Amino acid sequence: MLRSVVSTQQWVFEGYVKYSKRNTYFTIPILDRVRMMIIPQSQLRVIYGLPETVLDAVNTNATLIQSPWTIWDHKVAPNDNNILANTIRNRITKNLAVLTPQIAVELERGFRREWGHSIGQWKTIHAWDSSMNLIAGAANSAFYGLPLSTITLPEIQKRLHDAARRRDGSNYLEAPCKNPSDQEDALQWCIEESYATGDPDHLDPMRIALRLVYLNDISTHSTSFTAANVILDLASSDPSLGYIKALREESARVLKEADGSWTRQAVSELKLIDSTIRESMRMSPFNSIGVPRTVIEPHGITVQQGNSTMKLPQGTIIGVPVAPIQYDEKFYPNAKEFHPFRFAPDAMLHRDISSLHNISENPKGSVTREKASVMIDESFLHFGFGKHACPGRFFAMNEVKIFVAHMVLHYDIEHLVEGRPKLKPILWLNAPIMGNFNVRVRKRDPVELRS
Numbered sequence: 521m522l523r524s525v526v527s528t529q530q531w532v533f534e535g536y537v538k539y540s541k542r543n544t545y546f547t548i549p550i551l552d553r554v555r556m557m558i559i560p561q562s563q564l565r566v567i568y569g570l571p572e573t574v575l576d577a578v579n580t581n582a583t584l585i586q587s588p589w590t591i592w593d594h595k596v597a598p599n600d601n602n603i604l605a606n607t608i609r610n611r612i613t614k615n616l617a618v619l620t621p622q623i624a625v626e627l628e629r630g631f632r633r634e635w636g637h638s639i640g641q642w643k644t645i646h647a648w649d650s651s652m653n654l655i656a657g658a659a660n661s662a663f664y665g666l667p668l669s670t671i672t673l674p675e676i677q678k679r680l681h682d683a684a685r686r687r688d689g690s691n692y693l694e695a696p697c698k699n700p701s702d703q704e705d706a707l708q709w710c711i712e713e714s715y716a717t718g719d720p721d722h723l724d725p726m727r728i729a730l731r732l733v734y735l736n737d738i739s740t741h742s743t744s745f746t747a748a749n750v751i752l753d754l755a756s757s758d759p760s761l762g763y764i765k766a767l768r769e770e771s772a773r774v775l776k777e778a779d780g781s782w783t784r785q786a787v788s789e790l791k792l793i794d795s796t797i798r799e800s801m802r803m804s805p806f807n808s809i810g811v812p813r814t815v816i817e818p819h820g821i822t823v824q825q826g827n828s829t830m831k832l833p834q835g836t837i838i839g840v841p842v843a844p845i846q847y848d849e850k851f852y853p854n855a856k857e858f859h860p861f862r863f864a865p866d867a868m869l870h871r872d873i874s875s876l877h878n879i880s881e882n883p884k885g886s887v888t889r890e891k892a893s894v895m896i897d898e899s900f901l902h903f904g905f906g907k908h909a910c911p912g913r914f915f916a917m918n919e920v921k922i923f924v925a926h927m928v929l930h931y932d933i934e935h936l937v938e939g940r941p942k943l944k945p946i947l948w949l950n951a952p953i954m955g956n957f958n959v960r961v962r963k964r965d966p967v968e969l970r971s
């Protein structure tokens with residue numbers, strides 16, 4: 521069992537070849553889980569389509585991210601009546617056009633602060649720490665609005681008070697909102713979604729505050745992990761291949777067409793950047809085993825095991841071999857190599873982007889084809905799978921795309937000659953620890969933006 525701390529990743533890669541490829545389950549002993557049943561990739565759709573009364577995601581994921589200990593209020597996590605998921609799906613995602621300009625402003629400010637603003641001067645940054653600071657600032661501009669400041673309990677109370685005043689009569693929970701607020705941020709939408717439950721308990725100011733803490737918790741690490749991996753993948757790729765140059769050309773063209781300011785529409789035009797982020801996520805998932813679920817059906821479930829069937833009793837924890845799937849040559853030709861434009865539309869690669877002349881070796885096998893970074897399928901599980909797949913991915917990818925575009929336009933990144941620093945596999949996690957994650961960067965004059 522103790523060996524699982526360092527060997528889980530190796531075991532899951534071995535088991536994938538030995539068992540998953542033959543459509544059979546295998547178990548792995550894991551210190552924090554006792555044992556985990558690893559599902560063959562071919563059964564993903566059937567098993568993850570089972571109803572929630574049979575297969576639990578919410579409490580299993582809460583244990584994974586330890587929210588019962590970090591967020592001690594169970595009405596915030598895990599049982600919040602879907603307030604947070606609805607805030608993300610119905611409000612944040614639908615308002616990306618409103619949020620994009622302020623995210624871009626905050627990212628620009630963050631880059632100047634973290635990466636420097638004197639043209640030509642090299643600076644050493646730590647890929648993880650600096651991504652975390654940049655992403656936390658940008659995301660919170662969307663969560664509480666600009667200018668960034670500390671959000672206090674009295675401020676939340678005031679927002680709640682204003683929201684109540686905009687409604688009629690004593691039974692204000694059910695009354696329609698007469699004057700919608702002009703405040704457009706996650707805090708406001710979270711208050712409105714809390715109203716929509718009809719349960720006054722959800723309008724407790726402390727509870728609203730904790731919900732925002734939780735939103736930060738689940739969004740900041742995952743998004744900055746993704747941004748930091750893109751920095752490291754680009755910094756360690758052969759400069760003669762011209763990847764950064766191509767991304768720079770694309771960013772400059774799109775930004776010029778958008779009259780110099782990032783809009784939601786402009787960000788969606790960043791196809792090469794989008795493909796680069798997806799390829800980086802493919803190669804660096806946070807976990808070798810992911811998408812955990814627990815069988816809660818008292819009679820267990822019967823699954824296909826090779827040519828026969830097998831019973832998984834109540835309490836069985838299942839998981840998906842995320843890393844082996846994302847490194848499977850069957851789905852991704854030359855899977856061990858970073859090919860940033862693997863998922864880009866073919867038409868893009870033939871565009872008049874001069875830096876692309878070297879990039880003819882795009883490994884477009886029969887299976888790999890154009891796919892947006894937010895797209896989930898059975899061979900790309902970075903955002904989970906099924907009904908509980910990440911609802912924040914549209915927000916996250918929008919933010920990381922602006923991050924990368926700003927980075928390549930305004931900074932040079934020194935080539936990491938010693939190669940890509942490795943993540944450390946601990947249990948099922950790929951942790952950004954025990955390595956040198958420093959990168960040298962230099963502010964450049966973005967001449968491409970001048971007409």
Ligand code: HEM
Nearest residue numbers: 739742743746811902903904905908909910911912915916
């Ligand atoms: C690149 C960044 C991100 C990655 C890689 C990521 C990944 C994930 C994964 C793997 C899950 C579990 C899915 C499953 O069990 O099937 C998840 C769930 C979730 N994520 Fe994200 N996430 C990211 C960013 C965000 C952001 C920015 C937000 C909020 C704005 C967010 C909100 C959530 C929520 C609320 C859930 C729980 C969904 C549910 O249980 O129905 N995530 N995410």
